[in-house]
Amino acid sequence: MSALGLEHEGKPNPLGSEGSSAVHVRQWQLEPETEYRFELDPGNSLAIKLVDGQAEIFGAELAEGSIYVFGMECKAAVYTWQGCTIEMTSTEYISEETPMNAYANVHLALEQMRVRALRVIHGSPPSDDDEADMDPNPEPPRVLVLGPENSGKTTVSKILVNYAVRMGQDWNPIFANVDPGEGGWAVPGVISAASITAPLQTSSPAATLGSAATSAPVHLVSNELLPLSYWYGHAETRRNPLLMDRLIRNLGENIAERWDADAECRAAGLIVDTPASFASSSGPQGDHRHALIKACVDAFRINVILVVGHEKLNVEMQRAYGNRISIVKIPKSGGVVELDSSYRERVRKYQLQNYMYGKVIPPPPGLSALPYLQGGEQTSDLTLNLAPSSSVIMFSDLVIYRIGEETMAPTSALPIGAARVVSEMQPLIVDPAQPGSGLYNAVLALLSPPNPDESERYDEEILDLSVVGFLVITALDIPNKRMTVLAPGQGSFAGRTAIVGSFEWQE
Numbered sequence: 001m002s003a004l005g006l007e008h009e010g011k012p013n014p015l016g017s018e019g020s021s022a023v024h025v026r027q028w029q030l031e032p033e034t035e036y037r038f039e040l041d042p043g044n045s046l047a048i049k050l051v052d053g054q055a056e057i058f059g060a061e062l063a064e065g066s067i068y069v070f071g072m073e074c075k076a077a078v079y080t081w082q083g084c085t086i087e088m089t090s091t092e093y094i095s096e097e098t099p100m101n102a103y104a105n106v107h108l109a110l111e112q113m114r115v116r117a118l119r120v121i122h123g124s125p126p127s128d129d130d131e132a133d134m135d136p137n138p139e140p141p142r143v144l145v146l147g148p149e150n151s152g153k154t155t156v157s158k159i160l161v162n163y164a165v166r167m168g169q170d171w172n173p174i175f176a177n178v179d180p181g182e183g184g185w186a187v188p189g190v191i192s193a194a195s196i197t198a199p200l201q202t203s204s205p206a207a208t209l210g211s212a213a214t215s216a217p218v219h220l221v222s223n224e225l226l227p228l229s230y231w232y233g234h235a236e237t238r239r240n241p242l243l244m245d246r247l248i249r250n251l252g253e254n255i256a257e258r259w260d261a262d263a264e265c266r267a268a269g270l271i272v273d274t275p276a277s278f279a280s281s282s283g284p285q286g287d288h289r290h291a292l293i294k295a296c297v298d299a300f301r302i303n304v305i306l307v308v309g310h311e312k313l314n315v316e317m318q319r320a321y322g323n324r325i326s327i328v329k330i331p332k333s334g335g336v337v338e339l340d341s342s343y344r345e346r347v348r349k350y351q352l353q354n355y356m357y358g359k360v361i362p363p364p365p366g367l368s369a370l371p372y373l374q375g376g377e378q379t380s381d382l383t384l385n386l387a388p389s390s391s392v393i394m395f396s397d398l399v400i401y402r403i404g405e406e407t408m409a410p411t412s413a414l415p416i417g418a419a420r421v422v423s424e425m426q427p428l429i430v431d432p433a434q435p436g437s438g439l440y441n442a443v444l445a446l447l448s449p450p451n452p453d454e455s456e457r458y459d460e461e462i463l464d465l466s467v468v469g470f471l472v473i474t475a476l477d478i479p480n481k482r483m484t485v486l487a488p489g490q491g492s493f494a495g496r497t498a499i500v501g502s503f504e505w506q507e
């Protein structure tokens with residue numbers, strides 16, 4: 001039997017050599033400070049087991065002896081500080097050149113900031129040997145991670161947050177994802193934040209940041225994650241920068257409230273992962289990206305900007321913020337994979353599929369009988385995942401809005417001479433009975449209830465309401481004024497409000 005636990009026709013499967021025709025098992029020794037990189041093709045899965053030593057995936061440690069399964073075109077790396085032996089069902093390549101030392105140094109600097117901030121909160125005396133400790137108001141790290149497309153921003157953010165939670169200090173840093181093109185914990189189109197208490201696992205791009213409570217059964221390890229999300233509704237930040245700006249500020253206000261109530265969470269700091277559009281100065285992005293970077297700097301009270309492998313952006317940030325914020329340039333990993341737009345499209349589909357149904361990755365052939373972990377969870381738990389319910393509701397049950405100009409009636413529909421100006425921020429009601437409403441197969445975000453106190457209501461209130469879930473309209477019956485909606489779990493939609501964006505999903 002191999003260390004992966006595989007047996008073939010009663011014959012031993014020698015370690016380090018190919019197994020039977022059913023499964024290829026290889027064992028690899030990883031030298032200290034090297035990483036094993038893999039990229040999966042569609043439909044393929046990979047199993048990895050840590051035989052001995054220490055290993056981690058983007059900062060989340062592997063438990064010795066457990067089998068981890070990866071799929072859905074996952075691209076990742078198993079890194080080892082001390083060296084290890086791993087066993088896997090296929091091989092890619094091992095790299096000795098990684099930027100992990102640079103990332104670890106950043107982590108140590110952030111950790112010192114946390115420790116100093118906590119010391120003040122606890123009223124402990126500063127340590128004599130630490131000059132920076134003399135600062136009477138040390139601030140915890142609030143980090144904005146910037147970089148161009150495929151520079152590894154999400155990966156660096158994950159590594160830093162995972163290292164923080166692994167320090168044994170009970171840190172619960174906040175991870176904020178302001179890239180609406182990436183699903184984060186839910187579906188693409190949101191920006192969100194969560195306080196992290198256990199390492200974020202990597203197993204498939206359908207759940208880049210691990211599972212969240214909103215889309216998972218109650219007993220999952222990572223279930224404490226209760227992300228706060230706002231619905232932007234599009235993948236591209238340039239589509240409605242004003243709305244992005246407002247949502248970023250909403251997220252920031254919520255986090256500040258949390259920090260006011262929880263000083264230890266405040267001391268653990270924050271890491272903000274950003275979209276690549278914040279870094280690209282060419283094209284139509286240029287105009288709004290500075291405004292959005294500034295929105296993040298203000299909203300999250302950023303005091304460290306990490307620029308991943310981009311000299312020009314580094315200089316730009318030094319000029320704009322160097323007098324009050326530490327700007328640190330860090331190298332890009334050679335392992336980061338260039339993701340093209342069709343891959344990103346597929347990943348968005350996986351994410352929606354994952355949100356609705358959960359997804360158990362089929363293990364490589366020959367492994368199906370063994371218990372294995374997917375994203376740190378037992379797959380036997382994951383199979384209990386969501387059973388979405390399809391329900392038929394009246395048009396009048398759900399009030400649906402779309403934000404901004406794209407809902408403008410064509411000019412030909414307006415009285416002669418009339419010019420309609422609709423602000424980018426204006427919520428406009430969408431009538432499902434109108435042909436061309438754009439609701440068929442559309443993804444909608446269901447909003448939290450508005451303020452119960454009518455006197456506190458205001459016109460654009462729905463822009464400031466957080467998201468409680470998502471649904472997809474799968475059929476519209478205009479003559480009978482009914483529609484079919486698919487959503488995870490049961491629940492009534494009567495009297496609820498939802499916003500539609502530009503995402504569609506079809507099974």
Ligand SMILES: Nc1ncnc2c1ncn2[C@@H]1O[C@H](COP(=O)(O)OP(=O)(O)OP(=O)(O)O)[C@@H](O)[C@H]1O
Binds near residue numbers: 152
């Ligand atoms: N060292 C590595 N080895 C193998 N794959 C890696 C490595 N680092 C990152 N990746 C993979 O490369 C891909 C791109 O990385 P990541 O998402 O971190 O980049 P990004 O800059 O955040 O992307 P975006 O352009 O979407 O903003 C991901 O699939 C990630 O898992």
